[in-house]
Amino acid sequence: MSENCGISRWDDPNEINARLKKLTSQPIWEVDDEYYNGEIMPYYDEKCKASKAVYEEAKNYIPGGVQHNLAFNKPFPMCMDRAEGAYLYDKDGNKYIDFLQAGGPTILGSNYEPVRKRVEALLEECGPVTGLLHESELMLAKEINKHMPNVEMFRMLGSGTEACMASLRIARIATGKKRIIKMGGAYHGWSDQLVYGLKIPGSRGLLESHGIPGSDYRTTDECRPNDLNMLEALLKRNRLKGGTAAVMVEPVGPESGTRPIARDYNKHVRELCDKYGALLIFDEVVTGFRVGISGAQGYFDVVPDLTIFGKIIAGGYPAAGGVGGKKEYAQLMAAGLATGKHRAYVGGTLAANPLSCVAGTAAIQEIAAQNACEKAGKMGDRLTDGLKELIDKYGLPFVAYNQGSICHLECTGAMSFDFSSMSFIKSALGILKNKDMMYVRKDSMERMGAAYMANGIVTLAGSRLYTSMADTPEIIDEALNRFENVFKHVKKTDKGLV
Ligand SMILES: Cc1ncc(COP(=O)(O)O)c(C=O)c1O
Numbered sequence: 001m002s003e004n005c006g007i008s009r010w011d012d013p014n015e016i017n018a019r020l021k022k023l024t025s026q027p028i029w030e031v032d033d034e035y036y037n038g039e040i041m042p043y044y045d046e047k048c049k050a051s052k053a054v055y056e057e058a059k060n061y062i063p064g065g066v067q068h069n070l071a072f073n074k075p076f077p078m079c080m081d082r083a084e085g086a087y088l089y090d091k092d093g094n095k096y097i098d099f100l101q102a103g104g105p106t107i108l109g110s111n112y113e114p115v116r117k118r119v120e121a122l123l124e125e126c127g128p129v130t131g132l133l134h135e136s137e138l139m140l141a142k143e144i145n146k147h148m149p150n151v152e153m154f155r156m157l158g159s160g161t162e163a164c165m166a167s168l169r170i171a172r173i174a175t176g177k178k179r180i181i182k183m184g185g186a187y188h189g190w191s192d193q194l195v196y197g198l199k200i201p202g203s204r205g206l207l208e209s210h211g212i213p214g215s216d217y218r219t220t221d222e223c224r225p226n227d228l229n230m231l232e233a234l235l236k237r238n239r240l241k242g243g244t245a246a247v248m249v250e251p252v253g254p255e256s257g258t259r260p261i262a263r264d265y266n267k268h269v270r271e272l273c274d275k276y277g278a279l280l281i282f283d284e285v286v287t288g289f290r291v292g293i294s295g296a297q298g299y300f301d302v303v304p305d306l307t308i309f310g311k312i313i314a315g316g317y318p319a320a321g322g323v324g325g326k327k328e329y330a331q332l333m334a335a336g337l338a339t340g341k342h343r344a345y346v347g348g349t350l351a352a353n354p355l356s357c358v359a360g361t362a363a364i365q366e367i368a369a370q371n372a373c374e375k376a377g378k379m380g381d382r383l384t385d386g387l388k389e390l391i392d393k394y395g396l397p398f399v400a401y402n403q404g405s406i407c408h409l410e411c412t413g414a415m416s417f418d419f420s421s422m423s424f425i426k427s428a429l430g431i432l433k434n435k436d437m438m439y440v441r442k443d444s445m446e447r448m449g450a451a452y453m454a455n456g457i458v459t460l461a462g463s464r465l466y467t468s469m470a471d472t473p474e475i476i477d478e479a480l481n482r483f484e485n486v487f488k489h490v491k492k493t494d495k496g497l498v
Contacts, residue, residue: 004293004368006377006404013226013253013260019399024413028496029396030444031451035489043454044075050091051079070103070460073453074446083110085470088458096458097479099383099407099465104256104286105311105320107372107405108363109470115315118362119355128355136357140313143364144324147294150303153330156352159321160285160310161189166323167306168193168246169344170332171279174305177243181221181234181278184418186254188283188308197222199255200438201418207435223247224418225259228268235276244278246306251296256286256464257403258415266302273305279329285310285321289364290466291404292373305329314356315363319348372469377404379471386480394487407465411448412496414441415463441496448486455482 031040044052055076059065066077078096082089086109088098098110108115126134141154157163168180180193184201188194196217198208201224204217221238223231231247238244247269253261266282273280282304287296289312297304306325314320323346324330332344367373380402387400387409399410410416417438449462457479459465467476 004371004373005299006291006373006380007299008377008381008404010263010403011260011401013262016260016399016401020410020413020416023397023399023410024416024441024496026397026492026497028412028441028444028493029398029490030412030447030493031486031489032491036447036451040451040454041075044450047094048076048078048090048092052076054079054091070100074450078453078458085109085111086468086472086475094456096453096456097475097482098458099467099479100458100460101466101468102316103311103460104290104406104466105314105316107290107312107376107466107468108315108366108370109468110316112315112363112366112470114366115359115362119317119359122354122358126354129350129353131349134354134357136354136361137352139361140352140357140364141324143361144309144313147289147364147368148297148307148324150297150326151307151324152327154309154322154324155330155333155335155346156313156319156322156357157346158319158348158351159189160283160308161191161321162346162348162351163285163308163310163321163323164188164194164248164283165191166333166344166346167248167281167308169346170306170323170329171246171281173332173342173344174279174329175243175245175277177238177245177278179219179221179238179242179244181223181231181238181244181247183225183249183254183259184222185225185259185415186248186250186283187256188248188250189285192216193220196220199415201225201254201259225254226261226265228265228272231269232272235272235278239276244276246279246281247273248281248283250283250286251300251302252287252291252403252406255415257406258408258464260401263300266296266300270302270304279305281306281308283308286406288312289367290373290376290406293368312363312367313360315359317356317359319350319353319356320360321351370469373404375469376467376471379467379473379476380405380407380465382473382476383407383465383467383471383479386476387483390480390484390487393484394490396487396490405467407467409459409463409465411463411490412441412444414438414445437496444493444496451486451489452483455485457482 071077079091088096184197253259284295292299309322384402391398445462
């Protein structure tokens with residue numbers, strides 16, 4: 001393993017998919033009612049009163065009572081007061097081991113002091129924003145380029161969503177072609193063109209597409225994850241339909257590796273892009289500076305034309321997003337007054353504010369200096385290995401796997417549905433028929449998430465866990481004890497099959 005690489009092993013995707021298929025072809029296994037009603041619910045009723053009070057009031061002022069999709073915890077969102085390293089503390093003072101890590105950005109651990117100090121110094125001097133050039137913008141672009149040399153230029157934006165939108169514009173201008181191919185189930189933010197096949201492959205524009213005109217998807221194609229034959233067939237077909245401007249991938253697999261891919265998949269995607277004259281866009285919003293200091297592109301040794309950044313790029317501080325790549329492409333986002341040439345118009349009043357740039361530069365420097373990716377990756381391996389042992393010990397059908405510090409624990413297979421092999425009509429019918437089952441499984445996944453939380457473990461929606469440099473073997477082992485407390489109470493139900 002090279003220095004500061006966070007992935008020490010790569011599982012066979014066929015094996016994981018076979019286990020996931022087995023999981024979804026049997027009824028749901030979940031914590032039994034006696035434990036859930038007798039111990040889990042009382043935890044929330046008795047020990048989380050302050051969180052509940054905030055949530056109840058927030059429902060009057062905030063749609064759904066919470067601002068962030070990841071905070072929709074069952075039975076109600078926990079209100080967090082304090083974050084430190086590997087731990088979170090809620091408003092009632094309860095302490096949790098934090099495997100959400102803000103959805104990925106805090107690989108150094110939450111509220112990492114050396115980064116915070118740099119931000120505080122900046123605030124003292126200049127405040128968060130001036131709207132004019134600040135040297136920290138240059139520092140951040142240079143820091144990224146140091147670790148990912150093919151990101152010759154970097155344009156900072158406000159979020160990963162914006163960065164994905166911008167990359168599509170660049171690809172169309174650069175190639176003069178129209179269509180975009182994304183992978184089924186991949187998440188590239190919530191912009192109109194990319195809420196397509198979101199989370200569930202083959203769901204096309206059906207599940208989460210309300211409020212988006214169908215015409216917005218007209219030039220988006222969805223390819224089955226890890227299927228190179230289908231990708232080539234789409235690229236070939238698209239030659240007669242305006243051509244493919246770009247193939248966009250999450251390089252460890254759609255939805256942060258929830259749908260695993262073969263180790264050499266990205267290399268072949270690169271070859272196909274070259275063959276058909278499409279740009280290759282790596283969405284490294286999660287993987288950049290997490291799976292390795294040189295990102296997934298370093299780990300796979302593949303050079304994308306454009307790289308999307310988010311999350312870690314501002315060290316967990318706000319306004320985190322950007323696009324980088326070869327000069328010829330990145331130049332197309334040049335700021336300033338119109339040049340008369342075709343260019344991708346991007347902007348954002350607070351994009352690249354000094355606060356975000358200082359935080360991002362400091363975070364990347366610390367990630368490099370502390371070898372954070374490798375440390376977090378080792379803890380991801382330890383956590384996943386421990387979960388696998390527990391799954392075997394209790395004879396559960398659950399599936400655990402990881403890509404370094406990105407760990408997956410599928411208890412119900414709610415995210416494993418796939419409609420992509422169906423025809424469009426069949427798919428629409430299949431979705432209607434299976435949607436209910438999917439939601440039953442999702443509900444059960446959240447019930448497991450509630451049980452983990454009541455045992456002092458914060459997960460991403462009960463099925464994903466991010467480790468950080470702040471995790472130690474002792475913290476991981478303590479977390480595994482808590483997972484065991486939950487797994488002990490898991491029983492097979494008669495729910496979850498059509
Ligand atoms: C792979 C990927 N791309 C894009 C995004 C969107 O980023 P943002 O939430 O900053 O808009 C996310 C967010 O989780 C992501 O995981």
